[in-house]
Amino acid sequence: MENIINVNKLTYKYEKENVLEDIHFSVPRGAFLGLVGPNGSGKSTLLKIILGLLKLQKGEVELFGTAIEQFKDWHRIGFVSQKANSFNSGFPATVYEVVSSGLTKKVGLFKRHKEEDKEKIRAAIDSVGLTEKIGSNIGELSGGQQQRVFIARALVSDPDLLILDEPTVGVDAKNVQSFYEMLTELNQDRGITLILVTHDIGTITDKVTHVACLNKHMHFHGDTEEFEKQNMSDLYGHDVQVLMHEHDQHHHHHHVHHHGGENR
Amino acid sequence: MIEAIFKYEFLQNAFLTGAIIGIIAPLLGVYIVVRRLSLIADALSHVTLAGIAASLLLEKRLLFTTGLNPIYLGMTFSVIGSLFIEKLRTVYKHYQELAIPIILSSGIGLGVIFISLADGFNTDLYSYLFGSVSAVSRTDLVIIIIISVIVVAFITLLYKELFLLSFDEEHAKASGIAVKSLHFFFIVLVALVIAASMRIVGILLVSSLMTLPVAASIRIAKGFKQTILLSMVFGEVSVLGGLTISYYLDLAPGGTIVVIAVLILILVILLKKMYQWKHEVRE
């Protein structure tokens, strides 16, 4: 089927030096894409361009078949930013209020939330398992729970695409597993296309359907099986040793669903 | 007291104005505090002082301006000051907080020059610095009503957008909200409310009325709406209580209002400590 994102010949710089150079990549509908690369490799920058937070300088970006300059349906894209885990945790807002802010644009200027919106908000909170905490201040929650709140906020507008920038930073190890299970569920049961950004390849290869390796250039882009046949150090440079540390025995009997690949 | 209010128009003006300020100053204050802009309120109040001093100077030196309400020039300076702060924040991208001392000291500098040119302090200026129960005119009241209608409309109509801007500016941008214009209108409103509040609390203490009630409510409120409501309650109690004491003891209301706000804050902190302590003992 069609690609949700198409990026073509993208080059970007903040100051003098290119941070991204000649990037080509696409995300098919239904994929669970792991976007990996060492710190400073331009992952967040690429996402911000796709989200319209940074202006396109050179190249083309297409979202849902529309050139990004004309794209208006921003509510179709949910986003959990890397900064989400460094927000002002003293901010006096309940879980409900934070999640409802994900509907801001969809509900529209000058309008209040209708009953069906409230229902959606409660359902989104339920889908990340936080119904008990609905009236708690966000600052009272653990790092992992806060991360779930931000995912609920991204989900509440019923996005077709969910982008997560290093979502497991600050989440303790025992919660990371159930976090990934939740993502897999969103991908397989609700058919949401996912892009998960991480600097840690090892933890995600058995969960995603597609991998993209970024380090200023796009070094690899394809589905996970192909990726595993490649010699990692060719793709990824010297950081590989460090980044592969969590590549454990699970790896040999994983169940990766390649339905993203079938769709193409 | 009640009797006196019915009898004297100046008391009606003071209490009505105070009642309105007691609500809208903490209302904007919530956004100022959570967005960590508390110092902007301080900077703007000092710029307002320069405007008031300029107006008093004009009145004294040039007869034809007699009767010009200083609130107009105060508001003008305050709004211009807010525009400069925004401009400076983009000039000093990496030192955004520098904009605040720059504007604050410019405000004081200009104010001091205008005051000395006008041959020093007089009672009028004193009442602008620390507030006054007797100086509030009908015109002041009308101006404040107009400003508060704009503030309340702005916040009710754009509640969702303002919440998102305050909580997560990047996400507000990503959802396509006109973050820059929203912030701009907000700062201009802050400038107007500061200029409007000075009659009652005085220039030097305006920012405390915007921040102290919020500091108290943030300790105990659940969620943003509750924070707003409690801040307004604390603000209103401070202003009405402060005005009453100020009337009976003949003190400047700025002082009594702020002292009550501080007492509320201390009380809230103590009560919360006691509550937590009790819970720990039980567990």
Ligand SMILES: Nc1ncnc2c1ncn2[C@@H]1O[C@H](COP(=O)(O)OP(=O)(O)O)[C@@H](O)[C@H]1O
């Ligand atoms: N706002 C910015 N201004 C200037 N340089 C930036 C900015 N944001 C990121 N960079 C630089 O761009 C490069 C890529 O950053 P980023 O996209 O955040 O990488 P990643 O998310 O992969 O860690 C880094 O070298 C970083 O220092």
Ligand SMILES: [Mg+2]
């Ligand atoms: Mg990043």
